[in-house]
Amino acid sequence: MIVTKALTKRYGEVEAVRAVDLDVREGDTYGLLGPNGSGKTTLVRMLLGLVYATSGEIEVMGRRMPRHAREVLQQIGALIEQPAAYPHMSARANLALFDAAGPHGLAGRRSRRQRIDEALEQVGLAGVGRRPVKAYSLGMRQRLGLAAALIRKPRLLILDEPGNGLDPRGIADLRELIIGLNETGVTVFLSSHLLAEVEQLCTTVGVLDSGRLVLQEDLAALCAPTGRVLLDTPDADRVCAMLDGQVEQRNGQRLLIRHADPAELNSRLVGAGLRVQAISPHHRTLEEIVLSVTGTGSDHIGRPS
């Protein structure tokens, strides 16, 4: 769906994006992670033809960008950083305007009202009325931005920081919406720095750090069991003695044990008369994975060493 080869963007001396080979497959929900200033937005803007690459190639839906921008962009719904709308107009007027501005603006006229109603329904703004957008809350604007992205029924959604400005309820709604759309065959590419959002939503994860794509992997593979078992027990000392050499970490009653099968370990411990409070296979969290591959981010200014 989206393939880039050695995609690079240089602003003067600064390389904002360096030799990125992105691979988003059809049907994916792809989460692009990375600290602030790691190049996420520049990358998204290059995919959409807003920013021109210094070198490298972009292919979206099998077509070169930005050369075929007109055909490709018609099938993409996008939310780029903050949503934007004409403040003195209502949500419906704004959606009608954006819809009419695109190609087939005239041809789409008949179905416009219905598509606007559907999009507003999808994002939970069905009863929004005629108030001008300047009276909207941040969350309502974000929902309106999503509606604008959905109005042409895109095959690919590119969402840059879609959770910005949403309250917990809004984030849950967004997650439900994205999962629902993905089930109907829409490929979703979203950038975020909210790890929890990506962890719950995405099938594939890419991590940018200082403009480089330092990781690109299926989430399931990344978070696969690590071959260790996490054990909570009041008899930690005795467990350590029994499993000498297999205990990798100890933190009070919590032990990290090198062992592939929690059920088998559990029955051994119980058989030896040791009490088990909780036992589970150990997974790395997305946070641990991301922190292990990224630097500090551009807004953390440490002391010069």
Added chain:
Amino acid sequence: MIGVELVKLVRRPRTWISVILTCALPFVVAVFIAVTHLTPPPGQGSAFLSDVLQSGALYPAAALAMVLPVFLPVAAAFVAGDSIAGEATMGTLRYLLVRPVGRTRLLVAKLIAVTSYVLLLIIAVTVTAYATGVLLLGPSRAGAAAPSVGSGSITVPGVGAPTAGVSPGAGAVTSLSGTPLSLLQLAERTAGAIAFIAVSMLGVAAIALFLSTITSSALGAALGALAALVASEILVTLNAATVIQPYLPTRYWLAWIDFFREPIFWRNIDRGFAIQAVYVVVFLGAAWANFSTKDVTA
């Protein structure tokens, strides 16, 4: 996309407020003149104003002369300066471009919207001034003394002007050259003046539009274009700058007054059209070249 830009123009309160304010100035002036019967002496004040008591039908020309130096260029510069930079600031520019609206297409739509706005403004001033003139200052008084142009210094005698068919008296206005003009002739000439002024304002708008693609500050773009005009005005009056004067954007701005001579004095009108066409082409070309290759990071 063009329709969309026009809808945006029409639905913006700013459009109508600026039109109303621009029309208000000639109206207020007409009220004062009608009440006091005092007009500036010939050669002072803005063009035509000393003659409007002779014929209210000449008031549209007087009104255009009033709003031309400041009101029209300011309005044109602000709308054109806002066109790209304003969308960039609001964040709507990126959403229009990914809709997708081609960059050239967007620029053309903006240009058409700005042109429509300028025409709307000039025509509104003309129409309201005609109504005010006829209602407040009364129809023309036959046999009144030949008017003289306020700021123009060239007087062309109406040698051999075909004035047959014009019945002096009923509704006739005297041209700046002393010969009578029928209302139809006056309407034609006013239309010519409107076209000339509109093209002059497009010259300003083109500069502002170009600046609008460079900066994301709408105010900066508008003020930049106005600064260019002020500089041009200063150079136009500077004897030492005679060499470049024929190429300055404001050099022929007042040439539309020549439409009201008999016969029409085309030389400066033609030059005015030509120089504005060059400014429009050059700055729109620059705007296109810049905007179509630029990274949109706003």
